[in-house]
Amino acid sequence: MTAGLRRFAANRLAVAGAVVLGLLVLFAVLGPLAYPTDQVTTDLASANLPPGADGHLLGTDALGYDNLGRLMVAGRVSLLVGVLAGALATIVGTVWGAVAGYVGGVVDAVMMRVVDAGIAIPAIFLLLVLSTIVRPTVGMMIVVLGLVSWLVPARLIRAEALSVRTRDYVVAARAMGATHRRTVFAHVIPNTVGTVVVNATFQVADAILLVAYISFLGMGVQPPTTDWGAMLNDGISFIYQGAWWLILPPGLAIVLVVCALNFVGDGLRDVVDVRGRAA
């Protein structure tokens, strides 16, 4: 894979994306070790302090939580939900699409109509309705987001599988008596991996955005847990008081992570191209 890494390195935007992503993850995961703050007890005496005041580098929010520390904790939720929901969507979508494309015929038709029906329902409304019925937790958000966003990868992978299944090496595997399961998992899915990996990065970006939407509308994870979208929602009430530090940092974090993931996806497109492997 060294040649693959070299090709990735040649794509400057992708490298920049990977660096930004790495830094954001470090910030969220290890940041609190370097900059410990109290994110449990509220401190209304020091609410809405501007950056720099009283040792709070990015100020504090309406409940007196340190804003920089809150950004770290919120990042954990946003990234965790994004990555796991994206992974879930990719796995379900890949297997669904690969099976539909490989089997073809009636099975394919039925499986893809299910996908079409799913795509016809706007995911955001579904999520909003769900979160008014049950109180959302992080785990539930992951499952629900994963289950509404596997539809697009399923379509993509099916198209790939349709072309892969007619290749001679797949026919050869069937001719030598390999089981259908083996053929799908050993030959069909690995040969769609380019599409899978690239799409997975976009899935993660989409999931992070979706979490942000829902939380911004107040229907996401509930306090004291928070994520970047929820921070935006909390901060918007104080925008006219000039509390820019409540809005800009989480907004910037969302934009950065989504852009970075898209750039990394572009770079991966080159890496997973087989022909360059071990060249």
Place this chain on the structure above:
Amino acid sequence: MSGGPGNGATDDVVLRVHDLRVTFASAAGAVEAVRGVDLEVRRGRVVALVGESGSGKSVTSLSALGLLPSTARVTGTVELADGDVVHDVVTTPEQQLVDLRGRVVSMVFQEPMTALNPTMTLGDQVAEAVLNHERVPRAVAHERAVELLRAVGVPDPGRRARQYPHELSGGQRQRVVIAVALACEPDLIVADEPTTALDVTVQAGILDLLRDLAAQRGTALLLVTHNMGVVADLADEVAVMREGRVVEHGPVARVLGAPEHEYTRRLLAAVPPVPPASAVVREPGAGAAPDPGPPTGGGETVLDLRGVSLDYRVQGRHVRAVERLDLTVHAGEVLGLVGESGSGKSTAGRACLGLLAPTEGEVLLLGTSVARARGRARRRLLADVGVVFQDPGASLDPRRTVGESIAEPLVVHGRDGRRLTGPERRARVRELLDAVRLPSGAERRYPHEFSGGQRQRIGLARALALRPRLLVADEPTSALDVSVQAEVLDLLRDLHAELGFGCLFISHDLGVVHELTDRVAVLRSGRLVESGPTARVFSAPREVYTAELLASVPAPDPAQQRARREARHRLAAGAVG
């Protein structure tokens, strides 16, 4: 005119290439594709550029039109005579080249389907070529288009002009491509493998057309091909290219008859000898004679097709691909299944692998019906069958190492009813690599690191991993250069002699089938035309179609080829009369 016009051409040289060098910049450094080529093409002459893939023949031919990609660095001169003016294509700016292309030099491509625009009528496409260079009313251009279609032998050209490319056969499409090339009566036509994508009987017709055009219109032809038979049929002169250089150049009779260069000799020796053409058919119209079976007592029957009919479903409708086919392959013999594209030979091959269930009849593998076997019984049956495909690039999973690919049958089936351990598998893979003459260490590399011939040998190793009783080989050498093909065929023959499997060898190449097989079955439009011992069928065909097929294969010897051509014309005349 700027861009290097020379003095008035006094001789009849249409194209003069001097010391042409072409280098491509790539990520892996500069690649020299052409290293100093000199070439002359005169009016009404056919010059053939022959060589194997990567020899630089296509790059040389494209340079005559200035159609090289922008990554190419070109030095030397490529002089094109335009009436009295001579242009050096290398230095001529693009705007002027546009004027030269089509009017002075034009091109015929290999793949007639992709060379035509599928959304335009054929008449429009030919007329467009006329309008590119002449200011005439559209109606006049259309009349010219119809004339041109008639000139290239398209039947009913008035009606055909209103049709679209997909409504024509491959051969007819290639005629239209030639009509487009002829539209402005160029002095030179560059034809890059113009018949490679076509069946032999169709190829023969296109070669006749090109020969007539050169003779009657005085159009010079620069023919690029890898097929020595095509060279013998059409060319006046031939230049043999290897690694970007012309290694031998001269009149076709001399180069093919008494080659001086070692490489030319090797290339010619690698061409499988074409069975002799005969203009006579024994017992004409006697129908498909019953197959007498293997010449010598023979072994047991490994494959038995009994009245097999196969259907394909196209948009809900059933299309019959094979009609009541009877075939047998015995242990230790090679049966050739020949036919042109669409004859159903590959479909029959798929049925033998159990990939397609017959609509009627039975496919018996080792006495058991494959279509009816299920589950474990079916898998055990398939363990006795190996398969090799045409495209060496597509038949190996690009994401698995060569070792994993070869070991796959071992993983799927185990051996003697038990799973193999890792070391056992690795040992068997090394054994197989050795058998197909690949170095050890190859098992750790990926398919794209190997050449086409090597990949085909890897495919063969995988097919033989379980010591099958039957090998189905579907055009295993059709995508390979002749010298590589010869190596793979040698290997196949040796392994066959050693392992004694029965082999169904599907091919359109009668030379290869002649060389390799014991018996042959000829298929046309899904029906068995004739079958029997190869030597008998090829020396004394009973059916006109077999004789025509044989006579259409061009032989790499100009004198012999002239005789074959006449035999073919006599057969065609006989068939009509």
